[in-house]
Amino acid sequence: MFDYLVVGSGLYGAVFAHEAAKKGKKVKVIEKRNHIAGNIYTKETEGIQVHQYGAHIFHTSDKSVWEYVQQFAEFNRYTNSPIANYHGEIYNLPFNMNTFNKLWGVITPDEAKQKIEEQRSVLKGKQPENLEEQAISLVGTDIYEKLIKSYTEKQWGRACTELPSFIIKRLPVRFTYDNNYFNDIYQGIPIGGYTQIVEKMLEHPNIEVELNVDFFENRANYETVAKKIVYTGMIDQYFDYEHGVLEYRSLRFETEALNQENFQGNAVVNYTDGETPYTRIIEHKHFEFGTQEKTVITREYSKEWKQGDEPYYPVNDQKNSELYRKYYKLAQAQENVIFGGRLGLYKYFDMHQVIKAALHAVKKELKD
Ligand code: FAD
The missing domain is CATH 3.40.50.720 (NAD(P)-binding Rossmann-like Domain)
Structure with a gap:
């Protein structure tokens, strides 16, 4: 036994x-x-x-x-430094000074904070009642529209106005030029x-x-x-x-090997527009600084879960x-x-x- x-x-x-x-x-x-x-x-x-x-x-x-x-x-x-592709515009994640500079041309942290503050004020201090209002209250309208809205809607299969605000309690905003996604040592x-x-x-x-x-x-x-x-x-x-x-929420992966050395130049690219059906493309070789002749990519789709699907x-x-x-x-x-x-x-x-x-x-x- x-x-x-x-x-x-x-x-x-x-x-x-x-x-x-x-x-x-x-x-x-x-x-x-x-x-x-x-x-x-x-x-x-x-x-x-x-x-x-x-x-x-x-x-x-x-x-x-x-x-x-x-x-x-x-x-x-x-070091995980994902990027966002919004209709061909490329932004650094997590939201940091590189992102703010690309969005608004601001150079200093004070300029970025002022811009975000202006954009948050459209809610006029209203208590957020859904995810859309919650996101705007945290980071303002531009970041919400370009980098959060459609990506989140693809992830959850529902409009942000129908999603509860608690899903995004916090949104990491960094006022340094640091693209490292994680804060861990x-x-x-x-x-x-x-x-x-x-x-x-x-x-x-x-x-x-x-x-x-x-x-x-x-x-x-x-x-x-x-x-x-x-x-x-x-x-x-x-x-x-x-x-x-x-x-659960489920995922679907489509993986293919491509006859080219470098497809997207980064391991993780999030597609934050509403038209692209997948949420992100992973190019695996960049996790290991690969120099192979070919590359392998995976498109990741978010999907409703039903019993029998992978949870x-x-x-x-x-x-x-x-x-x-x-x-x-x-x-x-x-x-x-x-x-x-x-x-x-x-x-x-x-x-x-x-x-x-x-x-x-x-x-x-x-x-x-
Ligand atoms: P699992 O890995 O799910 O193992 C459970 C195993 O039990 C499975 O192999 C399953 O087949 C088996 N099993 C279930 N039921 C039965 C049964 N009835 N009989 C026999 N076998 C059974 N973590 C990070 O730290 N960094 C990341 O970047 C990261 N990215 C992630 C991305 C995605 C898309 C997901 C979904 C998770 C990610 N995670 C990440 C989390 C990470 O995958 C988990 O922490 C880890 O895999 C959990 O291990 P586990 O043993 O709990 O579960």
């Missing part, structure tokens, strides 16, 4: 399995996809590591997590891709991995193979949707949050099951947060 059955070979399951195995525990990992690594899976095409489930940039300010992950890969110096992309990280974590004599198997297709059997289960699948599915179905982003509105709380209560009552990861806890987590959470869970579990 195994000590743990880990359902899901994503980052959470892999960290848990690895740490438990190191402590002498026998672990079985099952995965319904035909590969390990969950959404951080990368696969080599044309000599380029292609991020199969959307662009993944590792960033953290937590030194212990940064040091932890270095055991499994060496990281390059990639540590940032980079693993040289050789992300899959190797999970591969190395699972490469242990105490760990057995089985791919192409869904926990729910043989649940009665899987519930008897180990003393405890670490479950990283969808929490509502675990309880057979007894309170209802939690909602990407939890919808943390009131309805779904209340539903999740019901499942959370049920989960708390399960003595031999640990719920973890983005699907098990119905929460968007960055990679560093998932690592931290899994390390915490395994430490608590093994009481060391």
Whole structure:
């Protein structure tokens, strides 16, 4: 008998399995996809590591997590500096002095602040009642119209005037000429891709991995193979949707290899106009400063989620949050099951947060 059955070979399951195995525990990992690594899976095409489930940039300010992950890969110096393409006009993100200079010709931070202040004043101090008003109250009309409105509408499939204001509580505005998207101290992309990280974590004599198997297709059997289960699948599915179905936003990716060296000159370009149907194009080689003859790009489309689709982003509105709380209560009552990861806890987590959470869970579990 195994000590743990880990359902899901994503980052959470892999960290848990690895740490438990190191402590002498026998672990079985099952995965319904035909590969390990969950959404951080990368696969080599044309000599380029292609991020199969959307662009993944590792960033953290937590030194212990940064040091932890270095055991499994060496990281390059990639700094995320996405750009926005609005009808062929190019702007730097996040909104910073480069963006403001391009928009208005302003040079100094004071000039930029004054411009934003003028544009925010169209709301005349009105309390924002929807996402449109919220965005204008934070950054003014020009940035909203060119860089937020249509991009957000494509992401959510609804008009900004119909979206709740809480979706954008804050909009980072930087009054320096700094295009680094993240504020974290540590940032980079693993040289050789992300899959190797999970591969190395699972490469242990105490760990057995089985791919192409869904926990729910043989649940009665899987519930008897180990003393405890670490479950990283969808929490509502675990309880057979007894309170209802939690909602997600989904994505669709279109990937193609191109017979040219450099397609867009940047890893991430967001399309912020309403006419372009996709939200962004990723050119994977720029994550690793690639010099290959060919390039691989992925167009990312936002899409309504229905049961059976790949769940990407939890919808943390009131309805779904209340539903999740019901499942959370049920989960708390399960003595031999640990719920973890983005699907098990119905929460968007960055990679560093998932690592931290899994390390915490395994430490608590093994009481060391
Ligand atoms: P997952 O990776 O989803 O792993 C869960 C695994 O469980 C999956 O492999 C699934 O197939 C398997 N599974 C589910 N149900 C079953 C079942 N019934 N039986 C067997 N197996 C099952 N984070 C960052 O830090 N930086 C980024 O730039 C970044 N970009 C992102 C971009 C996108 C588009 C998305 C969606 C996420 C991004 N993230 C990013 C977040 C990152 O993907 C997550 O933090 C991480 O993948 C979560 O790991 P996990 O183990 O919780 O979940």
